[in-house]
Amino acid sequence: MSRNRGRCRRRSSRRAIVAVVALGLGTVRALAQAPCESPAVKAYVSDFSGTRAGPPPAWKTCLDSLSLDPLGMPKTAVLQAFAALRARKGEGREPIEAERRLLQGSSRVAINRQLLDGWGVNLGVRRAEQKYDNVFYQALVGALSWIVLDRSSGLEDACVAPVVRLRGALRGGPNWREAESALLGFGDVSLWKSAGPDEVTLTGVKAHISGLSKSDLEGACQDVRKIAMSAEYWRTVQSRLKNVNAQIAVTVPSACRLAACQAAGAWKQSRSRESWMGVQKTFAEDVTDVGQRLSTLKAALPEGINWTRVDDRLGSARGRSQRFGQAREPNGREMAPEVTAGLLDLLGLATTVAELRDVLTSKQVLSSLLAGDLLHAKEALGTRKSWRGAAAPLIAAYVTTSYWERGKPGRQAACREDGIDCSGGAVARQLTRVAGVLGLRQEDLKP
Secondary structure (H helix, E strand, C coil): CCCHHHHHHHHHHHHHHHHHHHHHHHHHHHHHHHHHHHHHHHHHCCCCCCCCCCCCHHHHHHHHHHHHHHCCCHHHHHHHHHHHHCCCCCCCCCCCCHHHHHHHCCCCCCCCCCHHHHHHHCCCCCCCCHHCHHHHHHHHHHHHHHHHHHHCCCCHHCCCCCHHHHHHHHHCCCCCCHHHHHHHHHHCCCCCCCCCCCCCEEEHHHCCCCCCCCCCHHHHHHHHHCCCCCHHHHHHHHHCCCCCCCCCCCCCCCCCCHHHHHHHHHHHHHHHHHHHHHHHHHHHHHHHHHHHHHHHHHHHHHCCCCCHHHHHHHHHHHHHHHHHCCCCCCCCCHHHHHHHHHHHHHHHHHHHHHHHHHHHHHHHHHHHHHCCCCCHHHHHCCCCCCCCCCCHHHHHHHHHHHHHHCCCCHHHHHHHHCCCCCCCCCHHHHHHHHHHHCCCCCCCCHH
């Protein structure tokens, strides 16, 4: 009986020791895991707002605690990769070491079920229902999401389904199950590496929409939405996006008859490099031509005229001409406002040149009338089909010449010409001025 009691005591003590050891290990593991379960760490892993602020102080505490964890190495690797990818600003063109480490189990540098399950085992998350609440698996999904987000920005505007799904799953607090499912949509596309010229890569697909606006992609978006998920999904998407061109929102002034305006209209329609070269050539030629005309007019017109505004506008047009010449492969969205502004400058300068030419002609006409040379005055006026848009001094010179030739009936006939209003405004003021210059009564030139 005493022997049995002794055996029972020894067995009980062994069980107690095992229980204590087990309890101790469990406590160590719990203590090791607890810092990584803190609200600050979980909030950091779940933050996809775009601010990309640095990790909280609790993050280091979490990493330090993993030295006691049997799975500390893979957990540390995932957390460090997450922090590095989250902190990266801008597009991820060349892969960093953290990305290579996360994807080393994938032969195609792609995200697939084998990769996710392999990391799940390494992180000690074997049961599917547990992994979405596990901070380390969340960090894995988050890190892979940052890899994709940095390389797919803009593809959501083209309605690329996996990109749209991933962004939706992360918006407003991650739905980790949905995010994981969306990541599997990138299983048939290499994230950055190309094994050959025919391999589809995520960065390659994105390159096709570089510089395009959301409005540029509206038409393609409808087609991409219809593409079913399959092994050929990404190749089909790439084929569709490859043919999308930027809409060129250049506004050509309706009244503009300059060669540059015609060329800009052709560029807007065809969006080709050849049509852009036409804009470069004609704009430069029109700027040179208007500059030469202004120089000639300045020399012929009286001194004392303030040319500052005209010179500033000509300088602006010349500057744009230089920028156009440097843009061999223009981005239509960015260059269109420049072209529109340049055309307005050119049209304004051309209008000024026409008005100054009219002023110079009126000066020549009045000089001829003062000399009593009606024939020369009429020759200076030339033969215009319409006086609409002519400068007021030239209209006044024409009306005065008609009066000089035929008296009041001539003046009345001139004022009935299409587009001429002799009764008010600038024309009436010019008629009063001309009457004074020629020594006529104001009543003679009034309509």
